[in-house]
Amino acid sequence: MGIVGPKIQLQFDSLPLELRQAVLERGGVMETMEDLMQVLEQIAEE
Secondary structure, X not given: OOEEOOOOHXXXXXXXXXXXXXXXXXXXXXXXXHHHHHHHHHHHHO
């Protein structure tokens, strides 16, 4: 299960539920928007 840092929690919470679940399933720690964008790009490529 992934961890979302407090600095990006608001942006993360604005994502659709299914996308949030997909991000969290990837695991890892996301502290910055760059971290979150990387995971979103990986999901988009699938």
